[in-house]
Amino acid sequence: xxxxxxxxxxxxxxxxxxxLPTKTMTxxxxxxxxxxxxxxxxxxxxxxxxxxxxxxxxxxxxxGFEKSCENVSWTQCLPYxxxxxxxxxxxxxxxxxxxxxKLAQIEIPERAKYIRTLGAELHRICDHLTATGATAMELGGxxxxxxAIEARDLLWDRIAELTGARLTTxxxxxxxxERDLPEGWIQKVKxxxxxxxxxxxxxxxxxxxxxxxxxxxxxxxxxTAEDAVNFGFxxxxxxxxxxxxxxxxxxxxxVYDRMDFKVPLGTHGDNFDRFYLRIDEMKESDSIVRQCxxxxxxxxxxxxxxxxALPPKPQVYSTIEGVIGHFKIVMEGIKIPKGECYxxxxxxxxxxxxxxxxxxxxxxxxxxxxxPGIPLLGGVEHMVKGAILxxxxxxxxxxxxxxxxVEQ
Amino acid sequence: MSSNFGMVTTRxxxxxxxxxxxxxxxxxxxxxxxxxxxxxVTACCGMEYMAISGARYDVARFGAEFPRFSPRQADxxxxxxxxxxxxxxxxxxxxxxxxxxxWVIAFGVCASSGGFYDNYAVLQGIDRIIPVDVYIxxxxxxxxxxxxxxxxxxxxxxxQTHKLIDHAPPEMTVDxxxxxxAGGMK
Ligand code: SF4
Numbered sequence: 001x002x003x004x005x006x007x008x009x010x011x012x013x014x015x016x017x018x019x020l021p022t023k024t025m026t027x028x029x030x031x032x033x034x035x036x037x038x039x040x041x042x043x044x045x046x047x048x049x050x051x052x053x054x055x056x057x058x059x060x061x062x063x064g065f066e067k068s069c070e071n072v073s074w075t076q077c078l079p080y081x082x083x084x085x086x087x088x089x090x091x092x093x094x095x096x097x098x099x100x101x102k103l104a105q106i107e108i109p110e111r112a113k114y115i116r117t118l119g120a121e122l123h124r125i126c127d128h129l130t131a132t133g134a135t136a137m138e139l140g141g142x143x144x145x146x147x148a149i150e151a152r153d154l155l156w157d158r159i160a161e162l163t164g165a166r167l168t169t170x171x172x173x174x175x176x177x178e179r180d181l182p183e184g185w186i187q188k189v190k191x192x193x194x195x196x197x198x199x200x201x202x203x204x205x206x207x208x209x210x211x212x213x214x215x216x217x218x219x220x221x222x223x224t225a226e227d228a229v230n231f232g233f234x235x236x237x238x239x240x241x242x243x244x245x246x247x248x249x250x251x252x253x254x255v256y257d258r259m260d261f262k263v264p265l266g267t268h269g270d271n272f273d274r275f276y277l278r279i280d281e282m283k284e285s286d287s288i289v290r291q292c293x294x295x296x297x298x299x300x301x302x303x304x305x306x307x308x309a310l311p312p313k314p315q316v317y318s319t320i321e322g323v324i325g326h327f328k329i330v331m332e333g334i335k336i337p338k339g340e341c342y343x344x345x346x347x348x349x350x351x352x353x354x355x356x357x358x359x360x361x362x363x364x365x366x367x368x369x370x371x372p373g374i375p376l377l378g379g380v381e382h383m384v385k386g387a388i389l390x391x392x393x394x395x396x397x398x399x400x401x402x403x404x405x406v407e408q
Numbered sequence: 409m410s411s412n413f414g415m416v417t418t419r420x421x422x423x424x425x426x427x428x429x430x431x432x433x434x435x436x437x438x439x440x441x442x443x444x445x446x447x448x449v450t451a452c453c454g455m456e457y458m459a460i461s462g463a464r465y466d467v468a469r470f471g472a473e474f475p476r477f478s479p480r481q482a483d484x485x486x487x488x489x490x491x492x493x494x495x496x497x498x499x500x501x502x503x504x505x506x507x508x509x510x511w512v513i514a515f516g517v518c519a520s521s522g523g524f525y526d527n528y529a530v531l532q533g534i535d536r537i538i539p540v541d542v543y544i545x546x547x548x549x550x551x552x553x554x555x556x557x558x559x560x561x562x563x564x565x566x567x568q569t570h571k572l573i574d575h576a577p578p579e580m581t582v583d584x585x586x587x588x589x590a591g592g593m594k
Contacts, residue, residue, distance in 0.1 A: 031495065031498060032448055032449075032450075032498060032502065033477075034477030034478075037449070037454070039450045039451075039495065059494050060450065060492065060494050060495045060498075061450055061451055061489075061490060061492065061495070062492055062494065062529050063451075063490055063492060063525045063527070063529055063530055064525065064527040064528055064529040064530065067527065067528075068525065068527055079524065082452075083451070083452050086451070086452035086455055087455060130455070130458070133458075134458075145458075145462075146462055146463045149458055149459060149461075149462030149463070149464075150462060150463055150464060152459075153459060153462065153464050156459075166456070166459075166548075166550065167452065167455055167456065167548060168452065168547060168548065403450065403451060404451055404452060
């Protein structure tokens with residue numbers, strides 16, 4: 001303070017500043033807001049344009065998912081899992097099934113493992129395309145969105161050929177997958193992936209050379225590695241901070257241990273890293289799918305244990321055991337042994353965990369889903385506090401919160 | 409403005425009626441091809457909404473080009489996805505804020521009937537709170553279905569009576585407002 005007296009009065013830097021006393025303002029953003037996808041409401045306390053406080057409120061898409069699962073058989077939970085992270089239904093389907101299989105201690109056939117891996121990777125690409133396209137759109141790059149959607153539509157066509165649905169797939173059954181790959185599908189997928197790669201690169205090149213985009217993405221929504229861990233982040237948002245944590249590598253499931261792929265990492269933990277990491281992950285997924293095609297051997301796609309799998313139709317019509325097996329599964333549901341378990345897979349947004357409790361009847365006693373989106377949404381406040389309001393938009397986009405999984 | 413005397417109409421009234429029908433038809437034609445939509449997107453159906461606004465299915469071909477994110481600028485409310493009890497008052501408010509004439513499309517089974525979420529949380533169809541013109545089934549509907557629904561709505565619009573100046577009284581009652589406020593938005 002002593003120094004200040006030395007400066008002549010008229011030169012003191014704060015003398016000329018006309019300080020306006022400001023009051024903070026409360027702003028409601030959402031739940032149906034043009035610049036944010038997903039139904040979440042932000043109660044924002046603003047000082048001028050700076051965010052003083054932010055309080056995300058959820059519950060606008062609560063659909064009673066966990067409770068609904070208790071009223072249906074284990075297999076019938078599948079359609080509910082489609083609609084958690086609805087952009088990557090296959091990852092949810094297979095993740096849930098793996099958890100159930102862990103509880104029942106079933107080992108699924110090799111080919112089914114490959115189909116699960118490649119299906120999940122295809123949908124990971126879809127999810128990342130959507131996240132990237134939507135981010136670009138909400139920052140004003142509308143044409144980028146078209147490229148991403150076109151690529152996603154191409155992949156959805158292939159997924160529809162495999163599962164019969166574009167986005168709510170309900171594919172896979174306890175003990176494997178109920179259908180093998182369609183004829184000629186592998187070549188089609190390879191061609192599609194080529195085209196998707198072109199579109200993906202187009203998307204990336206349109207954005208990473210765009211000054212406006214860079215200015216809004218770089219250095220905004222920053223979170224440090226330590227904070228990210230403390231908030232319970234997982235998936236791309238955690239890896240963007242530089243932490244090498246990918247469940248596909250650290251606890252390989254299905255056939256990921258046989259795949260040769262890298263885990264892309266970021267350094268700054270800002271929006272740009274999260275965005276670019278998704279582009280990189282798409283490339284890895286692309287190569288995983290191709291590796292699956294290479295390594296796959298013909299074989300069964302479903303276990304032959306009639307307590308879990310429907311017996312083949314000829315058996316049902318001609319043997320009494322077949323009829324009984326069919327009847328019991330259809331009428332009572334698959335009986336999962338008593339117990340509880342937690343199993344997790346790497347979904348496009350991070351760790352998708354399932355805590356299941358079975359009381360030995362045909363229905364789940366309790367299904368709980370650890371959705372990757374909840375910790376991410378919880379971290380948003382920390383990431384944008386003190387920043388300006390427009391920074392909230394890319395931050396919210398790059399964490400890619402999906403309403404369906406956050407609100408169970 | 410039909411005659412008070414049953415069958416008997418004067419020439420003047422006939423001429424007026426003719427003019428009105430022409431105006432109505434013209435307005436209907438203009439309105440059906442310039443639908444400004446407000447996508448009220450909540451859930452999974454929104455992914456298919458993205459697909460129809462993308463280049464391949466291109467809803468712009470049907471004149472429903474650009475989403476308007478202000479209800480005051482929109483005349484077609486597309487309710488895309490699940491509406492639960494917490495969301496319902498907001499949907500009602502958005503609908504009330506739209507200027508006449510306005511139409512509503514229920515996109516997907518959740519919006520139409522609650523879908524397979526037959527439980528405590530989900531509104532069993534948006535027609536419990538706002539009127540609906542076209543229901544599009546499907547969970548989610550395929551883009552072709554959505555476009556078909558849009559064309560159905562356009563047919564409906566062109567068959568409706570349109571007036572240059574509509575003197576219809578505003579619909580919302582004080583009671584309605586009170587319900588809305590009680591519904592959670594503070
Ligand atoms: S109709 Fe189906 S896809 Fe659409 S919001 Fe409802 S559950 Fe999701």
